[in-house]
Amino acid sequence: MNQATQRLLDRLNQLGTISNSPDCLSRYYATPAFEKAGDLLNEWMTEAGLIVTKDCVGNIRGILHSQNSDAKHFVVGSHYDSVHNAGKYDGPLGILVGIELAIYAKEKANALPFHLNIVAFADEEGARFNTSYLGSSVLAGNFNLEWLDRKDDDGISIKELIEKEGNVASIPNYAIPADEWLGYYEVHIEQGPVLEDKNQSVCSVKGIAGQDRLTISWEGMAGHAGTSPMDLRKDAYCGAAEFALKVEEVGLKHKEKLVATVGKLNLFPNTSNVIPAKVTHSLDIRSADKQFLNQMVDDLNKMATEIAERRALKINWDLVQSNPPVACDIRLTQALTNAISSIGIEPTNLLSGAGHDGVMIAEVAPITMLFVRSRAGISHNPLEYTSPEDIQDAIQVSINYLENLTLAFGDKE
Ligand SMILES: [Zn+2]
Known part of the structure; x- marks a missing residue:
């Protein structure tokens, strides 16, 4: 196992212990465990050399700036909220692969043709308010203000939570304007049995079901x-x-x-x-x-x-x-497919039955996703498991993808 994989696993295990329940992993949006996990992610992004900010809904965003003044934003992200009785890979894996990408890219930051953003999204599961994508909708600039009045089981509204530290009027300020997006990439466990069936560690995603x-x-x-x-x-x-x-x-x-x-x-x-x-x-x-x-x-x-x-x-x-159903971008997915082939894996392109933050981002930017094999396809369950070897493949493919993008977009500048 290489150093990046070891560091990622240590961090994944650490996040996996941060829970509101003594019996299982439970990290609903804007709860004490959620805040604690967010602080850690903030610390790790800062350590990786990123400029880190936290927005009013709780997204943690770290940026490695390109030296090109016309550079657009390429975002790598996933979510850090969880369902009740969750597994530790769903969400955090994608954020931590992003942080490894940033550590890798930092050394070559001079050649970076885009601003590399690593984002930990606040609420994707929607377990607390039955509204998913609160976090990614803010970054994409399509947060629905009607959601603010939604209440959890204790009668607390989203608006009340945001206004504890921030101001709902500032929500639009935290979006990346549509014309400044270059693309989006998320690594996520498959949550299905296909990769295990094919005896394959990773694959690209062709789209997300409605x-x-x-x-x-x-x-x-x-x-x-x-x-x-x-x-x-x-x-x-x-x-x-x-x-x-x-x-x-x-x-x-x-x-x-x-x-x-x-x-x-x-x-x-x-x-x-x-x-x-x-x-x-x-x-x-x-x-x-x-x-x-x-x-x-x-x-x-x-x-x-x-x-x-x-x-x-x-x-x-x-x-x-x-x-609505969302399609992954053909051109970016080709660059990802090349990255997958370059480590000797046969390309496969799966449809995601599960929703992901890319649904919101797809309204403003081309998106790509990488699935990583999950044992027996189990997720939203403590039995969720992805092997260190598969995670190492996911990191390597992501690095190769970043290299492919750097070449593709660097040429044009
Ligand atoms: Zn997820």
């Missing part, structure tokens, strides 16, 4: 679990449960091009001897075909309305976020 995130509420009537007759109840949970099975049915019927999940559910009053009066749950639905995705969301809405009417429940359907 995704809608919804919050759906069902309102019925609370009642005594012992005295309310079964046929006179308005049980909000039974409505939600019937709908969840419909979601599964639709997903199974179109399993070649759709996945759909009810992953979070809150019951009120959540008491064993009271009929649930209100249930709020998430719906996460994804497809590479946007038109088909829209059609399926419409169909599910009709099914939910039918269930609610039949059960005399009120329903509230809230589309929290809708992200």
Whole structure:
């Protein structure tokens, strides 16, 4: 194992212990563990010789400046928030590969034809507010101000969190203007089984599937679990449960091009001897075909309305976020593919079913991604694992990619 891989692994393990829970890795956006991890990343970027700033949503951005005054920005990033009971590779791996790239590039900074930015994005998972990409949307300049009023389970809004240290009016100041972007690159674990199946350490990504995130509420009537007759109840949970099975049915019927999940559910009053009066749950639905995705969301809405009417429940359907499918840039991906081939790996180009920060960046800049093999395709789980050898390949491919870009863009200057 080379020095860069060893350093990256030490740091990955260190970040993996920074959690809000004593039992597992849990690092929701803007929590104490999140702040602590951000401070460490800031320290490591500074040590790598980058000029580091933290913006009002919590993105940590380190820049290695080109000496060319017309230089544009090339951004390498990933996220440092996590889901609850997470693995340690999802997110931090991409940031730490970025820091290794910066350490490598520092020695050759004179020849750098673009400003190399390493960014640790604040909130990609969206576990706290059910809104992903809060961080990358700020850097891309497409942060949706309507998100500011969204509240977490404790009733704290995004706006309140930002205004603890910063000012929401300053959000646009932290964007890289669209005409100053050169491109974006993210290294991420595959979170699927294909690379393991092909016995391959890394591959390029051709695009990211479209995704809608919804919050759906069902309102019925609370009642005594012992005295309310079964046929006179308005049980909000039974409505939600019937709908969840419909979601599964639709997903199974179109399993070649759709996945759909009810992953979070809150019951009120959540008491064993009271009929649930209100249930709020998430719906996460994804497809590479946007038109088909829209059609399926419409169909599910009709099914939910039918269930609610039949059960005399009120329903509230809230589309929290809708992200179209995104394609990776062909020219930059060719430079990445060449970097992969140069270490003797056969190029493969996969579609990402998982969302990534590149979704937001793709609105303003060409994006590229590198997937690294994850054991058994497991992620969002403490069993997540990527071997040191595969990480070493990811670092080497990224260095070769940087060299290819330096040549490609250096010629033009
Ligand atoms: Zn991730």
